Amino acid sequence: MENRKTAPVGVFDSGVGGLTVAREISRQLPNENIVYFGDTARVPYGSKSQNTIIRFSEQIIRFLKTKDVKAIVIACNTASALALDAVRDEFDIPVMGVVIPGARAAVEATKNRKVGVVGTDATVQSGMYTKIIHGMAPDVEVIEKACPLFVPLVEEGFKEHVVTREVIEYYLESMRNTDIDAMILGCTHYPLLRSKIREYMGDRIQIVNPAYETAMDLKKLLREMDMENDGETVQHSRYSFYVSDAAEKFRKFANTVMPFDVPTTNVVNIEEF
Template sequence: MENRCEAPIGVFDSGVGGLTVAREIMRNIPNERIIYFGDTARVPYGSKSKDTVLRYSRQIIRFLRTQDVKAIVVACNTASAYALEEIKKELDIPIIGVVKPGARVAGKATKNGKIGIIGTEATVNSGIYTEFIQAQNPDIQVLGKACPLFVPLVEEGWLKDSVTAEVAGRYLDSLMEQGIDTLILGCTHYPLLRSLLRDIVGEGVTLVNPAYETARELKELLKREHLENPCTGDCEAERYKFYVSDLAEKFKEFANSILPFDIEMTRQINIEEY
Protein backbone atom coordinates (compact mmCIF):
# COMPACT_ATOMS: atom_id res chain seq x y z
CA MET A 1 0.00 0.00 0.00
CA GLU A 2 2.93 2.32 0.58
CA ASN A 3 3.43 2.95 -3.14
CA ARG A 4 -0.22 3.91 -3.46
CA CYS A 5 0.16 6.43 -0.64
CA GLU A 6 3.07 8.02 -2.37
CA ALA A 7 1.03 8.54 -5.54
CA PRO A 8 0.01 12.13 -6.32
CA ILE A 9 -3.35 13.86 -5.94
CA GLY A 10 -4.92 14.94 -9.24
CA VAL A 11 -6.33 18.47 -9.14
CA PHE A 12 -8.10 20.00 -12.11
CA ASP A 13 -9.82 23.20 -13.15
CA SER A 14 -10.99 24.94 -16.31
CA GLY A 15 -7.88 27.11 -16.14
CA VAL A 16 -5.75 28.96 -13.62
CA GLY A 17 -8.42 29.56 -10.94
CA GLY A 18 -8.01 26.11 -9.40
CA LEU A 19 -4.54 27.15 -8.29
CA THR A 20 -6.25 28.86 -5.33
CA VAL A 21 -7.41 25.36 -4.33
CA ALA A 22 -4.02 23.77 -5.06
CA ARG A 23 -2.42 26.47 -2.90
CA GLU A 24 -4.60 25.53 0.08
CA ILE A 25 -3.78 21.84 -0.38
CA MET A 26 -0.06 22.67 -0.47
CA ARG A 27 -0.41 24.69 2.74
CA ASN A 28 -2.52 22.16 4.60
CA ILE A 29 -1.02 18.87 3.45
CA PRO A 30 2.54 19.68 2.45
CA ASN A 31 3.52 16.00 2.23
CA GLU A 32 1.25 15.33 -0.72
CA ARG A 33 2.34 15.37 -4.34
CA ILE A 34 0.03 17.12 -6.83
CA ILE A 35 -0.61 16.76 -10.55
CA TYR A 36 -2.49 19.91 -11.62
CA PHE A 37 -4.33 20.20 -14.91
CA GLY A 38 -5.78 23.50 -16.22
CA ASP A 39 -7.95 23.30 -19.35
CA THR A 40 -6.68 26.60 -20.76
CA ALA A 41 -7.60 25.61 -24.36
CA ARG A 42 -11.31 25.46 -23.51
CA VAL A 43 -11.64 27.83 -20.54
CA PRO A 44 -14.11 29.07 -19.25
CA TYR A 45 -16.57 26.35 -18.24
CA GLY A 46 -19.03 28.64 -16.43
CA SER A 47 -20.93 29.66 -19.54
CA LYS A 48 -21.10 26.16 -21.06
CA SER A 49 -23.61 23.31 -20.83
CA LYS A 50 -23.72 20.43 -18.38
CA ASP A 51 -23.07 17.88 -21.14
CA THR A 52 -20.03 19.74 -22.40
CA VAL A 53 -18.55 20.25 -18.92
CA LEU A 54 -19.14 16.56 -18.19
CA ARG A 55 -17.42 15.48 -21.42
CA TYR A 56 -14.44 17.76 -20.70
CA SER A 57 -14.19 16.52 -17.11
CA ARG A 58 -14.18 12.88 -18.25
CA GLN A 59 -11.33 13.60 -20.68
CA ILE A 60 -9.32 15.27 -17.94
CA ILE A 61 -9.89 12.39 -15.55
CA ARG A 62 -8.71 9.94 -18.23
CA PHE A 63 -5.54 12.03 -18.50
CA LEU A 64 -5.06 12.19 -14.71
CA ARG A 65 -5.46 8.41 -14.48
CA THR A 66 -2.49 8.04 -16.84
CA GLN A 67 -0.50 9.85 -14.14
CA ASP A 68 -1.53 7.22 -11.60
CA VAL A 69 -3.22 9.59 -9.14
CA LYS A 70 -4.58 8.15 -5.88
CA ALA A 71 -7.41 10.69 -5.50
CA ILE A 72 -8.90 13.57 -7.48
CA VAL A 73 -9.98 17.07 -6.48
CA VAL A 74 -12.34 18.90 -8.82
CA ALA A 75 -11.03 22.40 -8.12
CA CYS A 76 -13.60 24.08 -10.37
CA ASN A 77 -17.01 25.04 -9.02
CA THR A 78 -18.72 24.61 -12.39
CA ALA A 79 -17.28 21.11 -12.92
CA SER A 80 -18.11 20.24 -9.29
CA ALA A 81 -21.67 21.42 -9.87
CA TYR A 82 -22.22 19.78 -13.25
CA ALA A 83 -19.99 16.72 -13.41
CA LEU A 84 -18.93 15.44 -9.99
CA GLU A 85 -21.96 13.31 -9.11
CA GLU A 86 -21.87 11.52 -12.49
CA ILE A 87 -18.12 11.01 -12.50
CA LYS A 88 -18.05 9.68 -8.97
CA LYS A 89 -20.09 6.65 -10.07
CA GLU A 90 -17.52 5.83 -12.75
CA LEU A 91 -14.39 5.94 -10.55
CA ASP A 92 -12.70 3.48 -8.21
CA ILE A 93 -10.56 6.14 -6.50
CA PRO A 94 -11.82 8.89 -4.17
CA ILE A 95 -12.92 12.16 -5.75
CA ILE A 96 -14.13 15.36 -4.09
CA GLY A 97 -15.27 18.74 -5.38
CA VAL A 98 -15.34 22.23 -3.93
CA VAL A 99 -19.12 22.62 -3.62
CA LYS A 100 -19.91 20.24 -0.77
CA PRO A 101 -17.16 21.51 1.57
CA GLY A 102 -18.18 25.11 0.90
CA ALA A 103 -21.86 24.34 1.44
CA ARG A 104 -21.15 22.51 4.71
CA VAL A 105 -19.20 25.39 6.25
CA ALA A 106 -21.69 28.00 5.06
CA GLY A 107 -24.54 25.99 6.60
CA LYS A 108 -22.73 26.00 9.94
CA ALA A 109 -21.70 29.66 9.72
CA THR A 110 -25.08 31.31 9.12
CA LYS A 111 -26.94 32.64 12.14
CA ASN A 112 -29.95 34.21 10.46
CA GLY A 113 -30.43 31.38 7.93
CA LYS A 114 -29.75 33.52 4.86
CA ILE A 115 -26.79 32.49 2.69
CA GLY A 116 -25.70 34.14 -0.53
CA ILE A 117 -23.84 32.21 -3.22
CA ILE A 118 -21.99 33.93 -6.05
CA GLY A 119 -20.40 32.09 -8.97
CA THR A 120 -20.60 31.45 -12.69
CA GLU A 121 -23.94 31.25 -14.47
CA ALA A 122 -23.59 27.45 -14.57
CA THR A 123 -22.79 27.04 -10.87
CA VAL A 124 -25.56 29.36 -9.72
CA ASN A 125 -28.19 27.99 -12.13
CA SER A 126 -27.35 24.38 -11.21
CA GLY A 127 -28.84 25.03 -7.75
CA ILE A 128 -26.37 22.59 -6.26
CA TYR A 129 -25.21 24.80 -3.38
CA THR A 130 -28.87 25.22 -2.38
CA GLU A 131 -29.38 21.46 -2.55
CA PHE A 132 -26.39 20.64 -0.32
CA ILE A 133 -27.15 23.43 2.17
CA GLN A 134 -30.83 22.54 2.47
CA ALA A 135 -29.93 18.86 2.91
CA GLN A 136 -28.28 20.00 6.16
CA ASN A 137 -31.07 22.36 7.13
CA PRO A 138 -34.14 22.83 4.93
CA ASP A 139 -35.01 26.12 6.66
CA ILE A 140 -31.95 27.93 5.34
CA GLN A 141 -32.68 30.32 2.50
CA VAL A 142 -30.04 30.31 -0.26
CA LEU A 143 -29.85 33.28 -2.62
CA GLY A 144 -27.75 32.91 -5.77
CA LYS A 145 -26.28 35.53 -8.08
CA ALA A 146 -24.19 34.86 -11.18
CA CYS A 147 -21.28 37.30 -11.54
CA PRO A 148 -19.94 36.73 -15.08
CA LEU A 149 -17.74 39.85 -15.09
CA PHE A 150 -15.70 38.87 -12.03
CA VAL A 151 -13.41 36.38 -13.80
CA PRO A 152 -12.46 38.76 -16.65
CA LEU A 153 -11.97 41.57 -14.11
CA VAL A 154 -9.62 39.37 -12.06
CA GLU A 155 -7.78 38.31 -15.21
CA GLU A 156 -7.42 41.97 -16.18
CA GLY A 157 -5.74 42.41 -12.78
CA TRP A 158 -8.28 44.98 -11.56
CA LEU A 159 -8.47 43.49 -8.08
CA LYS A 160 -8.77 46.74 -6.11
CA ASP A 161 -10.37 48.99 -8.64
CA SER A 162 -13.29 51.40 -8.77
CA VAL A 163 -14.79 49.63 -11.81
CA THR A 164 -14.64 46.26 -10.05
CA ALA A 165 -16.16 47.82 -6.92
CA GLU A 166 -19.03 49.29 -8.96
CA VAL A 167 -19.68 45.94 -10.69
CA ALA A 168 -19.50 44.07 -7.36
CA GLY A 169 -21.88 46.57 -5.79
CA ARG A 170 -24.46 45.90 -8.50
CA TYR A 171 -24.09 42.14 -8.30
CA LEU A 172 -24.33 42.03 -4.51
CA ASP A 173 -27.01 44.68 -4.09
CA SER A 174 -30.02 42.34 -4.03
CA LEU A 175 -28.27 39.76 -1.81
CA MET A 176 -27.40 42.47 0.72
CA GLU A 177 -30.91 43.91 0.62
CA GLN A 178 -32.28 40.50 1.45
CA GLY A 179 -30.05 40.42 4.55
CA ILE A 180 -27.59 37.54 3.96
CA ASP A 181 -25.10 37.01 6.80
CA THR A 182 -22.92 34.50 4.90
CA LEU A 183 -21.53 34.69 1.37
CA ILE A 184 -19.98 31.75 -0.48
CA LEU A 185 -17.24 32.69 -2.97
CA GLY A 186 -18.40 30.02 -5.39
CA CYS A 187 -15.79 30.41 -8.12
CA THR A 188 -12.07 29.81 -7.77
CA HIS A 189 -11.18 33.32 -8.98
CA TYR A 190 -13.25 35.09 -6.34
CA PRO A 191 -10.94 34.66 -3.34
CA LEU A 192 -8.63 37.05 -5.23
CA LEU A 193 -11.38 39.69 -4.83
CA ARG A 194 -11.77 38.97 -1.14
CA SER A 195 -10.68 42.34 0.24
CA LEU A 196 -12.80 44.29 -2.26
CA LEU A 197 -15.84 42.11 -1.48
CA ARG A 198 -15.18 42.55 2.24
CA ASP A 199 -15.42 46.33 1.83
CA ILE A 200 -18.78 45.97 0.09
CA VAL A 201 -20.49 43.48 2.39
CA GLY A 202 -18.98 44.80 5.63
CA GLU A 203 -17.71 42.91 8.67
CA GLY A 204 -21.13 41.47 9.48
CA VAL A 205 -21.09 38.95 6.62
CA THR A 206 -19.00 35.76 6.82
CA LEU A 207 -17.11 35.08 3.60
CA VAL A 208 -16.71 31.37 2.85
CA ASN A 209 -13.82 30.25 0.62
CA PRO A 210 -14.54 26.69 -0.55
CA ALA A 211 -10.87 26.25 -1.50
CA TYR A 212 -9.83 26.29 2.13
CA GLU A 213 -12.60 23.92 3.20
CA THR A 214 -11.81 21.55 0.35
CA ALA A 215 -8.18 21.22 1.44
CA ARG A 216 -9.37 20.36 4.96
CA GLU A 217 -11.83 17.80 3.63
CA LEU A 218 -9.14 16.24 1.45
CA LYS A 219 -6.87 15.90 4.46
CA GLU A 220 -9.57 14.05 6.41
CA LEU A 221 -10.40 11.87 3.43
CA LEU A 222 -6.79 10.75 2.96
CA LYS A 223 -6.55 9.93 6.64
CA ARG A 224 -9.82 7.98 6.64
CA GLU A 225 -8.82 6.00 3.54
CA HIS A 226 -5.25 5.40 4.81
CA LEU A 227 -3.90 7.20 1.75
CA GLU A 228 -1.70 9.79 3.46
CA ASN A 229 1.73 10.19 1.99
CA PRO A 230 4.25 9.07 4.64
CA CYS A 231 6.93 10.85 2.67
CA THR A 232 9.53 8.17 3.28
CA GLY A 233 11.01 8.59 -0.20
CA ASP A 234 12.34 11.68 -1.85
CA CYS A 235 9.40 13.99 -1.38
CA GLU A 236 11.12 16.96 -2.90
CA ALA A 237 11.54 15.42 -6.36
CA GLU A 238 9.05 17.22 -8.59
CA ARG A 239 6.43 17.27 -5.90
CA TYR A 240 4.14 19.47 -7.98
CA LYS A 241 3.57 18.97 -11.69
CA PHE A 242 1.52 21.30 -13.85
CA TYR A 243 -0.19 20.46 -17.12
CA VAL A 244 -2.34 22.67 -19.33
CA SER A 245 -4.08 22.32 -22.69
CA ASP A 246 -2.80 25.70 -23.98
CA LEU A 247 -0.43 28.59 -23.27
CA ALA A 248 1.92 26.92 -20.82
CA GLU A 249 4.13 30.00 -20.41
CA LYS A 250 1.22 32.33 -19.60
CA PHE A 251 -0.06 29.79 -17.07
CA LYS A 252 3.35 29.66 -15.42
CA GLU A 253 3.42 33.43 -14.99
CA PHE A 254 -0.02 33.48 -13.38
CA ALA A 255 0.85 30.49 -11.20
CA ASN A 256 4.01 32.18 -9.99
CA SER A 257 1.94 35.18 -8.87
CA ILE A 258 -0.45 32.97 -6.87
CA LEU A 259 1.69 30.16 -5.46
CA PRO A 260 4.14 30.62 -2.59
CA PHE A 261 7.02 29.36 -4.77
CA ASP A 262 8.06 29.47 -8.41
CA ILE A 263 6.97 26.76 -10.81
CA GLU A 264 9.79 25.51 -12.95
CA MET A 265 7.91 23.82 -15.71
CA THR A 266 4.43 23.55 -17.16
CA ARG A 267 3.72 20.95 -19.82
CA GLN A 268 1.15 21.32 -22.56
CA ILE A 269 -0.93 18.36 -23.75
CA ASN A 270 -3.74 17.94 -26.29
CA ILE A 271 -6.63 17.08 -23.98
CA GLU A 272 -8.95 16.23 -26.89
CA GLU A 273 -6.90 13.07 -27.40
CA TYR A 274 -7.99 11.63 -24.05
Protein backbone atom coordinates (compact mmCIF):
# COMPACT_ATOMS: atom_id res chain seq x y z
CA MET A 1 0.00 0.00 0.00
CA GLU A 2 3.07 2.28 -0.19
CA ASN A 3 1.73 4.08 -3.27
CA ARG A 4 -1.52 4.78 -1.45
CA LYS A 5 0.27 7.09 0.99
CA THR A 6 0.51 9.97 -1.44
CA ALA A 7 -2.98 9.41 -2.86
CA PRO A 8 -5.43 12.18 -1.94
CA VAL A 9 -8.32 12.04 0.51
CA GLY A 10 -11.73 12.63 -1.12
CA VAL A 11 -14.03 15.02 0.74
CA PHE A 12 -17.53 15.84 -0.40
CA ASP A 13 -20.51 17.90 0.62
CA SER A 14 -23.72 19.21 -0.89
CA GLY A 15 -21.97 22.55 -1.38
CA VAL A 16 -19.59 24.79 0.54
CA GLY A 17 -20.32 23.60 4.08
CA GLY A 18 -17.87 20.69 3.93
CA LEU A 19 -15.07 23.20 3.50
CA THR A 20 -15.05 23.49 7.31
CA VAL A 21 -14.16 19.77 7.37
CA ALA A 22 -11.54 20.14 4.63
CA ARG A 23 -10.11 23.03 6.65
CA GLU A 24 -9.79 20.85 9.77
CA ILE A 25 -8.15 18.08 7.74
CA SER A 26 -5.66 20.56 6.28
CA ARG A 27 -4.86 21.76 9.82
CA GLN A 28 -4.55 18.38 11.49
CA LEU A 29 -3.15 16.36 8.56
CA PRO A 30 -1.07 18.99 6.78
CA ASN A 31 0.69 16.41 4.61
CA GLU A 32 -2.47 15.02 3.04
CA ASN A 33 -3.64 15.94 -0.44
CA ILE A 34 -7.38 16.63 -0.72
CA VAL A 35 -9.83 16.36 -3.62
CA TYR A 36 -12.99 18.24 -2.64
CA PHE A 37 -16.32 17.93 -4.40
CA GLY A 38 -19.24 20.32 -3.69
CA ASP A 39 -22.59 19.37 -5.26
CA THR A 40 -23.54 22.99 -5.93
CA ALA A 41 -25.96 22.06 -8.75
CA ARG A 42 -28.13 20.09 -6.33
CA VAL A 43 -27.56 21.86 -3.01
CA PRO A 44 -29.17 21.76 -0.45
CA TYR A 45 -29.45 18.12 0.57
CA GLY A 46 -31.24 19.07 3.80
CA SER A 47 -34.70 18.92 2.24
CA LYS A 48 -34.20 15.86 0.01
CA SER A 49 -35.26 12.25 0.61
CA GLN A 50 -32.97 9.41 1.68
CA ASN A 51 -33.15 7.65 -1.71
CA THR A 52 -32.15 10.82 -3.52
CA ILE A 53 -29.24 11.48 -1.15
CA ILE A 54 -27.94 7.91 -1.50
CA ARG A 55 -28.08 8.20 -5.31
CA PHE A 56 -26.25 11.55 -5.26
CA SER A 57 -23.60 10.20 -2.84
CA GLU A 58 -22.96 7.16 -5.06
CA GLN A 59 -22.41 9.40 -8.09
CA ILE A 60 -19.97 11.58 -6.17
CA ILE A 61 -17.99 8.63 -4.79
CA ARG A 62 -17.72 7.20 -8.32
CA PHE A 63 -16.37 10.58 -9.45
CA LEU A 64 -13.88 10.83 -6.55
CA LYS A 65 -12.63 7.33 -7.31
CA THR A 66 -11.61 8.55 -10.77
CA LYS A 67 -9.22 10.86 -8.86
CA ASP A 68 -7.67 7.79 -7.19
CA VAL A 69 -8.57 8.78 -3.63
CA LYS A 70 -7.44 6.49 -0.79
CA ALA A 71 -10.34 7.29 1.55
CA ILE A 72 -13.53 9.34 1.48
CA VAL A 73 -14.97 11.72 4.04
CA ILE A 74 -18.66 12.57 3.69
CA ALA A 75 -18.36 16.12 4.98
CA CYS A 76 -22.11 16.65 5.09
CA ASN A 77 -24.28 15.75 8.06
CA THR A 78 -27.34 15.00 5.97
CA ALA A 79 -25.48 12.61 3.66
CA SER A 80 -23.57 11.09 6.60
CA ALA A 81 -26.84 10.49 8.40
CA LEU A 82 -28.77 9.14 5.41
CA ALA A 83 -26.24 7.57 3.00
CA LEU A 84 -23.18 6.35 4.95
CA ASP A 85 -24.42 2.81 5.67
CA ALA A 86 -25.51 2.28 2.07
CA VAL A 87 -22.29 3.51 0.41
CA ARG A 88 -19.96 1.87 2.95
CA ASP A 89 -21.22 -1.54 1.86
CA GLU A 90 -20.99 -0.67 -1.80
CA PHE A 91 -17.47 0.70 -2.29
CA ASP A 92 -14.06 -0.87 -1.70
CA ILE A 93 -12.35 2.08 0.00
CA PRO A 94 -12.89 3.41 3.53
CA VAL A 95 -15.76 5.91 3.79
CA MET A 96 -16.30 8.03 6.92
CA GLY A 97 -19.04 10.44 7.88
CA VAL A 98 -19.15 13.33 10.33
CA VAL A 99 -22.05 12.11 12.48
CA ILE A 100 -20.29 9.29 14.39
CA PRO A 101 -17.22 11.36 15.33
CA GLY A 102 -19.48 14.24 16.44
CA ALA A 103 -21.77 11.96 18.45
CA ARG A 104 -18.87 10.27 20.22
CA ALA A 105 -17.26 13.59 21.17
CA ALA A 106 -20.55 14.78 22.66
CA VAL A 107 -20.99 11.57 24.67
CA GLU A 108 -17.47 12.04 26.04
CA ALA A 109 -18.06 15.72 26.78
CA THR A 110 -21.39 15.59 28.63
CA LYS A 111 -21.23 15.34 32.41
CA ASN A 112 -24.96 15.43 33.15
CA ARG A 113 -25.87 13.12 30.25
CA LYS A 114 -27.88 15.71 28.32
CA VAL A 115 -26.81 16.65 24.81
CA GLY A 116 -28.25 19.10 22.26
CA VAL A 117 -28.00 18.75 18.48
CA VAL A 118 -28.63 21.51 15.93
CA GLY A 119 -28.82 20.76 12.19
CA THR A 120 -30.85 20.92 9.00
CA ASP A 121 -34.44 19.71 8.73
CA ALA A 122 -33.40 16.39 7.18
CA THR A 123 -30.69 15.64 9.75
CA VAL A 124 -33.01 16.41 12.66
CA GLN A 125 -35.97 14.57 11.14
CA SER A 126 -33.81 11.50 10.53
CA GLY A 127 -33.08 11.41 14.27
CA MET A 128 -29.73 9.90 13.31
CA TYR A 129 -27.71 11.74 15.99
CA THR A 130 -30.11 10.51 18.67
CA LYS A 131 -29.94 6.92 17.38
CA ILE A 132 -26.14 6.92 17.18
CA ILE A 133 -25.72 8.56 20.59
CA HIS A 134 -28.14 6.02 22.12
CA GLY A 135 -26.16 3.21 20.46
CA MET A 136 -23.06 4.52 22.26
CA ALA A 137 -24.68 5.59 25.53
CA PRO A 138 -28.34 4.70 26.09
CA ASP A 139 -28.54 6.91 29.20
CA VAL A 140 -27.83 10.17 27.36
CA GLU A 141 -30.86 12.35 26.70
CA VAL A 142 -30.71 14.07 23.29
CA ILE A 143 -32.60 17.22 22.32
CA GLU A 144 -32.53 18.00 18.59
CA LYS A 145 -33.48 21.28 16.90
CA ALA A 146 -33.57 22.18 13.20
CA CYS A 147 -32.25 25.66 12.31
CA PRO A 148 -32.91 25.96 8.55
CA LEU A 149 -32.01 29.66 8.28
CA PHE A 150 -28.43 29.25 9.55
CA VAL A 151 -27.15 27.98 6.18
CA PRO A 152 -28.52 30.83 4.02
CA LEU A 153 -27.36 33.38 6.61
CA VAL A 154 -23.80 32.00 6.48
CA GLU A 155 -23.86 31.83 2.68
CA GLU A 156 -25.10 35.44 2.49
CA GLY A 157 -22.16 36.56 4.65
CA PHE A 158 -24.44 37.59 7.56
CA LYS A 159 -22.10 36.19 10.23
CA GLU A 160 -21.75 39.58 11.94
CA HIS A 161 -25.20 41.03 11.18
CA VAL A 162 -27.66 41.72 14.01
CA VAL A 163 -30.22 39.51 12.25
CA THR A 164 -28.01 36.46 12.84
CA ARG A 165 -28.08 37.05 16.61
CA GLU A 166 -31.89 37.23 16.46
CA VAL A 167 -32.22 34.08 14.38
CA ILE A 168 -29.87 32.27 16.79
CA GLU A 169 -32.12 33.37 19.65
CA TYR A 170 -35.24 32.30 17.73
CA TYR A 171 -33.93 28.78 17.21
CA LEU A 172 -31.86 28.24 20.35
CA GLU A 173 -33.84 29.92 23.14
CA SER A 174 -35.66 26.69 23.97
CA MET A 175 -32.35 24.78 23.85
CA ARG A 176 -30.68 27.28 26.20
CA ASN A 177 -33.55 26.85 28.65
CA THR A 178 -32.77 23.13 29.02
CA ASP A 179 -29.87 21.87 31.14
CA ILE A 180 -27.81 20.29 28.34
CA ASP A 181 -24.07 20.71 28.86
CA ALA A 182 -22.88 19.78 25.35
CA MET A 183 -24.24 20.75 21.94
CA ILE A 184 -23.29 19.30 18.54
CA LEU A 185 -23.06 21.65 15.54
CA GLY A 186 -24.78 19.07 13.33
CA CYS A 187 -24.36 20.91 10.03
CA THR A 188 -21.04 21.72 8.43
CA HIS A 189 -21.98 25.36 7.90
CA TYR A 190 -22.57 25.96 11.60
CA PRO A 191 -18.91 26.11 12.70
CA LEU A 192 -18.81 29.37 10.73
CA LEU A 193 -21.33 30.74 13.29
CA ARG A 194 -19.55 29.06 16.20
CA SER A 195 -18.47 32.19 18.07
CA LYS A 196 -21.97 33.72 17.86
CA ILE A 197 -23.60 30.46 18.96
CA ARG A 198 -21.15 30.07 21.82
CA GLU A 199 -21.74 33.67 22.89
CA TYR A 200 -25.50 33.04 22.99
CA MET A 201 -25.40 29.61 24.64
CA GLY A 202 -22.85 30.60 27.29
CA ASP A 203 -19.76 28.90 28.73
CA ARG A 204 -21.78 26.25 30.56
CA ILE A 205 -22.40 24.40 27.29
CA GLN A 206 -19.53 22.77 25.44
CA ILE A 207 -19.89 23.22 21.67
CA VAL A 208 -18.89 20.09 19.71
CA ASN A 209 -17.63 20.65 16.15
CA PRO A 210 -17.80 17.33 14.26
CA ALA A 211 -15.39 18.69 11.63
CA TYR A 212 -12.60 18.67 14.23
CA GLU A 213 -13.48 15.20 15.51
CA THR A 214 -13.74 13.84 11.96
CA ALA A 215 -10.26 15.05 11.06
CA MET A 216 -8.95 13.34 14.23
CA ASP A 217 -10.70 10.09 13.25
CA LEU A 218 -9.36 10.30 9.70
CA LYS A 219 -5.83 10.65 11.10
CA LYS A 220 -6.34 7.54 13.22
CA LEU A 221 -7.82 5.58 10.31
CA LEU A 222 -4.98 6.45 7.92
CA ARG A 223 -2.41 5.57 10.57
CA GLU A 224 -4.04 2.21 11.29
CA MET A 225 -4.19 1.37 7.60
CA ASP A 226 -0.62 2.61 7.05
CA MET A 227 -1.89 5.13 4.50
CA GLU A 228 -0.71 8.33 6.19
CA ASN A 229 1.20 10.60 3.88
CA ASP A 230 4.69 10.97 5.36
CA GLY A 231 5.11 14.36 3.77
CA GLU A 232 8.10 13.50 1.65
CA THR A 233 6.20 13.31 -1.59
CA VAL A 234 3.86 16.27 -1.45
CA GLN A 235 2.68 17.19 -4.91
CA HIS A 236 2.51 20.65 -6.35
CA SER A 237 -1.27 20.92 -6.38
CA ARG A 238 -2.19 19.58 -2.95
CA TYR A 239 -5.80 20.67 -2.83
CA SER A 240 -8.17 20.50 -5.77
CA PHE A 241 -11.77 21.63 -5.82
CA TYR A 242 -14.60 20.37 -8.01
CA VAL A 243 -18.24 21.43 -8.10
CA SER A 244 -21.30 20.49 -10.13
CA ASP A 245 -22.15 24.14 -10.91
CA ALA A 246 -21.35 27.81 -10.24
CA ALA A 247 -17.58 27.37 -9.85
CA GLU A 248 -16.72 31.03 -9.41
CA LYS A 249 -19.21 31.58 -6.58
CA PHE A 250 -17.84 28.48 -4.85
CA ARG A 251 -14.26 29.66 -5.31
CA LYS A 252 -15.03 33.04 -3.73
CA PHE A 253 -16.70 31.44 -0.72
CA ALA A 254 -13.89 28.88 -0.39
CA ASN A 255 -11.43 31.75 -0.13
CA THR A 256 -13.32 33.10 2.91
CA VAL A 257 -13.12 29.69 4.65
CA MET A 258 -9.81 28.05 3.73
CA PRO A 259 -6.58 29.31 5.27
CA PHE A 260 -4.88 29.35 1.86
CA ASP A 261 -5.67 30.70 -1.59
CA VAL A 262 -8.09 28.64 -3.71
CA PRO A 263 -7.05 29.68 -7.24
CA THR A 264 -9.33 27.47 -9.35
CA THR A 265 -12.48 25.36 -9.13
CA ASN A 266 -13.47 22.86 -11.81
CA VAL A 267 -16.99 21.98 -12.94
CA VAL A 268 -18.02 18.32 -13.26
CA ASN A 269 -21.26 16.98 -14.78
CA ILE A 270 -21.93 14.76 -11.78
CA GLU A 271 -25.05 13.11 -13.22
CA GLU A 272 -22.78 11.29 -15.67
CA PHE A 273 -21.12 9.30 -12.87
